[in-house]
Amino acid sequence: MKKLDGNTAIVTGAGQGIGKSIASALCKNGARVVLASRNLENLKITASELNSDSLIVQTDVSDEDSVKNLVETVKKEMGSVDILVNNSGVAGPTKPCEDITLEEWEECFSVNMTGMFLVSKYVIPLMKQKRYGRIINVSSMSGKRPLPNRTPYTSSKTAVIGFTRTLAFELGEYGITVNSICPGATAGPRIDSVIQNMSESFQITFDEAKKTFTDPSALKTLVTPEDHAALCVFLASEDAVRMTGQDINLTGGLIWY
Numbered sequence: 416m417k418k419l420d421g422n423t424a425i426v427t428g429a430g431q432g433i434g435k436s437i438a439s440a441l442c443k444n445g446a447r448v449v450l451a452s453r454n455l456e457n458l459k460i461t462a463s464e465l466n467s468d469s470l471i472v473q474t475d476v477s478d479e480d481s482v483k484n485l486v487e488t489v490k491k492e493m494g495s496v497d498i499l500v501n502n503s504g505v506a507g508p509t510k511p512c513e514d515i516t517l518e519e520w521e522e523c524f525s526v527n528m529t530g531m532f533l534v535s536k537y538v539i540p541l542m543k544q545k546r547y548g549r550i551i552n553v554s555s556m557s558g559k560r561p562l563p564n565r566t567p568y569t570s571s572k573t574a575v576i577g578f579t580r581t582l583a584f585e586l587g588e589y590g591i592t593v594n595s596i597c598p599g600a601t602a603g604p605r606i607d608s609v610i611q612n613m614s615e616s617f618q619i620t621f622d623e624a625k626k627t628f629t630d631p632s633a634l635k636t637l638v639t640p641e642d643h644a645a646l647c648v649f650l651a652s653e654d655a656v657r658m659t660g661q662d663i664n665l666t667g668g669l670i671w672y
């Protein structure tokens with residue numbers, strides 16, 4: 416018997432990076448996984464690598480009709496949803512606040528926060544019906560500490576923590592837990608491009624920019640998508656039944672006050 420046998424999970428942004436690792440770990444632990452993201456080709460690759468029962472639904476989380484279609488399709492094909500991992504996110508611009516356009520600001524919030532709201536809004540009624548659910552929202556350590564020239568990203572990730580805490584209180588009586596994970600800088604192409612943008616924005620080398628992420632941590636390292644996936648399996652499982660409203664750091668030991 417696997418930890419998540421009998422569970423159906425939706426993972427947004429499952430075509431690459433952290434979302435792909437989370438989908439794979441949920442699947443290995445017995446869950447049937449719904450892979451939702453904008454990029455269909457990447458979703459197909461993820462599905463073929465899972466080697467297991469999964470459903471692909473191409474979805475733009477910032478578009479309400481697209482999200483409604485996701486949840487309707489899941490209802491029809493899978494019956495219900497036990498686990499929702501709101502992972503989709505964009506990095507937003509790297510610029511001083513006064514140079515950021517309203518369009519750039521809104522684009523970042525529309526995916527990182529509004530997208531999370533929309534998917535939760537349409538999944539919650541299904542979880543309430545079952546009086547069971549696990550919602551895991553991917554925030555960031557940058558939702559808790561300053562990251563100069565990244566105001567849209569940091570603000571959207573702080574908003575995720577407020578959303579999580581309030582939702583945990585709205586849904587506790589229905590047996591639904593809601594937690595955020597706060598990854599530190601995570602190895603992969605996305606962090607490479609963030610580091611590259613930083614090095615250009617601050618006119619420092621790539622290695623100097625990278626050190627600003629690794630040096631402040633206890634382990635002096637980036638973390639990995641697999642670290643976050645293991646944490647998600649725990650939060651989705653029976654082991655975490657009394658854990659809700661939390662924002663859990665997974666940062667290689669980077670701490671701040």
Ligand SMILES: NC(=O)c1ccc[n+]([C@@H]2O[C@H](COP(=O)([O-])OP(=O)(O)OC[C@H]3O[C@@H](n4cnc5c(N)ncnc54)[C@H](O)[C@@H]3O)[C@@H](O)[C@H]2O)c1
Binds near residue numbers: 429431502
């Ligand atoms: N990589 C890091 O260092 C790091 C650190 C902290 C937090 N995070 C967060 O972790 C999550 C995953 O990050 P990642 O590193 O895997 O990034 P990534 O860019 O590799 O993946 C992001 C995923 O989100 C999807 N996505 C983007 N816009 C979407 C939309 N409108 N609708 C549906 N899907 C959309 C993309 O298609 C992609 O699959 C993000 O929320 C990110 O902010 C990442």
